[in-house]
Amino acid sequence: MAIPRRLVRFCKRLLVFLLVVFTVVIFFFFYHNKVTGNLDEYVYELPFAAGDRHRVVQGYGGLFSHSHIAAIDFAMPVGTPVHAARSGTVFSFRDDSDEGGVGESYKRKANYLMIRHDDGSFGCYWHLALNGVLVKKGRVEKGQPIALSGATGLVVRPHLHFSVKRRLNYDMDSFVRTIFRTAKGEQLLLNGRAYKRPE
Ligand SMILES: [Zn+2]
Numbered sequence: 001m002a003i004p005r006r007l008v009r010f011c012k013r014l015l016v017f018l019l020v021v022f023t024v025v026i027f028f029f030f031y032h033n034k035v036t037g038n039l040d041e042y043v044y045e046l047p048f049a050a051g052d053r054h055r056v057v058q059g060y061g062g063l064f065s066h067s068h069i070a071a072i073d074f075a076m077p078v079g080t081p082v083h084a085a086r087s088g089t090v091f092s093f094r095d096d097s098d099e100g101g102v103g104e105s106y107k108r109k110a111n112y113l114m115i116r117h118d119d120g121s122f123g124c125y126w127h128l129a130l131n132g133v134l135v136k137k138g139r140v141e142k143g144q145p146i147a148l149s150g151a152t153g154l155v156v157r158p159h160l161h162f163s164v165k166r167r168l169n170y171d172m173d174s175f176v177r178t179i180f181r182t183a184k185g186e187q188l189l190l191n192g193r194a195y196k197r198p199e
Helices: 005-030 104-109
Strands: 039-045 053-058 071-075 081-083 088-094 112-117 122-126 128-133 145-149 159-165 175-182 185-187 194-196
Parallel strands (some): 039 175
Antiparallel strands (some): 053 071, 053 194, 071 159, 112 122, 122 159, 128 145, 159 175
16 A cells, blocks of 8 residues: 555654754753853852752753853752852842743843852852742851742743852853762762752
8 A cells, every 4th residue: 555645745844843853952952152161169069958859951051041151050840949059148139020931021030049158259049939038138058948949030941040150240251160069979060960969
């Protein structure tokens, strides 16, 4: 029995479509832009509860929203406790937004918390839940719960965006790459890998 020509055409188109999707996914996942050479000697705590494991869904220089930005996105459901990666004092925060999504207009809708570390750098915790800032002034200690994660601002899925900055702008060299203590030792984090915070 002959295969209907329409079916053959459909299959060819489907194959081309799948190849394009595959290529785009691979490109976005593995390709990344140049980021700063700054590297902090300090060893940070993963910004979630001890014993928890979360996957990095966008790493340094990621094409979606980290172009030239040394920031890490950890996938986590809305409401997941966020813990301080390093001690410091609350510098600024916002937690009155409940809007998030894809598009430029969402950029200014993110809830966040910024902690000023003792060396003058800033720990930035972004996309927090509505009313998700738990500590709004004073000192926070490394490992302490400080916020609840969310999906506010420019996001495609709920996650925590974490970065450390030396200056509060988006210049490439205002950022610092950071080493984390993980269940598999002290390391820089890679896109696509899941990391467990040791007890
Ligand atoms: Zn991010």
